Amino acid sequence: MSQCKTIAIANQKGGVGKTTTTFSLGVALSKMGKKVLLVDADPQGDLTTYMGWYNQDELPITLADLMEQSMNDEPIQTDKAVLHHKENVDLIPSNLDLSALEMSLVNAMSREYTMRNCLSELKEKYDYIIIDCMPSLGMVTVNALASADSVIVPVQSQFLAAKGMTHLLKTISKVQRQINPNLKVDGVLLTLVDKRTNLSKEMKTQLQENYGSMLKIFDTQIPMAIKTAESTSRGKSIFTYDKNSKVAEAYSSFAKEVLDNGKERTKNAVAQVR
Numbered sequence: 213m214s215q216c217k218t219i220a221i222a223n224q225k226g227g228v229g230k231t232t233t234t235f236s237l238g239v240a241l242s243k244m245g246k247k248v249l250l251v252d253a254d255p256q257g258d259l260t261t262y263m264g265w266y267n268q269d270e271l272p273i274t275l276a277d278l279m280e281q282s283m284n285d286e287p288i289q290t291d292k293a294v295l296h297h298k299e300n301v302d303l304i305p306s307n308l309d310l311s312a313l314e315m316s317l318v319n320a321m322s323r324e325y326t327m328r329n330c331l332s333e334l335k336e337k338y339d340y341i342i343i344d345c346m347p348s349l350g351m352v353t354v355n356a357l358a359s360a361d362s363v364i365v366p367v368q369s370q371f372l373a374a375k376g377m378t379h380l381l382k383t384i385s386k387v388q389r390q391i392n393p394n395l396k397v398d399g400v401l402l403t404l405v406d407k408r409t410n411l412s413k414e415m416k417t418q419l420q421e422n423y424g425s426m427l428k429i430f431d432t433q434i435p436m437a438i439k440t441a442e443s444t445s446r447g448k449s450i451f452t453y454d455k456n457s458k459v460a461e462a463y464s465s466f467a468k469e470v471l472d473n474g475k476e477r478t479k480n481a482v483a484q485v486r
Contacts, residue, residue, distance in 0.1 A: 264447025
C-alpha cells in the first residue's frame, strides 16, 4: 500500500496565503528528504506562475487535460504533465482550461473522483502530494477534497477571516459523509500575521474558542513579510530567496508539525489494526 499522503490546502476565501503555503510547505518537506508533488488546482494558475512557469497557455499538458482524459476514459498522461522545479519539488500545472472543465464535470460519471483517478498512479512515486485549491467550493475543489487524506486551512489573522470557516467546514463534512469518509482536517494555519499588533493573538483566541474543540490550530504562525511577495515574482521559494527570514523559519517549523501529524496518524492506524 502506498505511504503517500495527499493534503489539500483549502479556504474559499482568497488572499489567505494558500499558494505560498503550498509551495513553501512542499519545499520545506523536500528539504527534509521527502519526495513532493504539488498540484495547481486553481484555473488562475497562481502556483504555476509562482514556481516560474509564466506562459501557462504554452504548457503541453495541464491538470485540466488529465481530468478530461479521465472523463473520456482515455489513457491519463500524468507523467507528461509533471514539471520539475529546481528546488526539488514537482508540479502538475494549471491554466484557465480548468475553469471550462468545471462546467463539464457536472455531467461526468463519478464526477467527484476525476482528480483522484488522475493522481492515483502517481502516489507510488511521492511521499506527499499537496493540492493548492481554488478560492471557491465548486466541483474542482470537491474533487481535490475527494482526492485528499487531509485538509489544511490557511486563515489570515483578521476578524472576518474566520467567518467563512463555518461554510468550508460544512463542505468538508459533506465530503466526509458522501464521498471521502477518510478525509481529516489536519488543522488551521494562521498566515500573514503581523506580530506588532494584538490582532493575531485575539484571532488565535477567537479561533480556539469557536473551533478549538473540533480543530487543531497549528502552533506555527506565518508572519507577514515583503520578501515573501518578492519571492513570488522570481519563481523561487522563500527558502532560496531569503533563507534566513522569519517566514522561511516559520515554514520549516510548520513542515515539522505536518510531519509529526503524519507520524501520529500512522501510529494510531497501527494501534487500531492491532
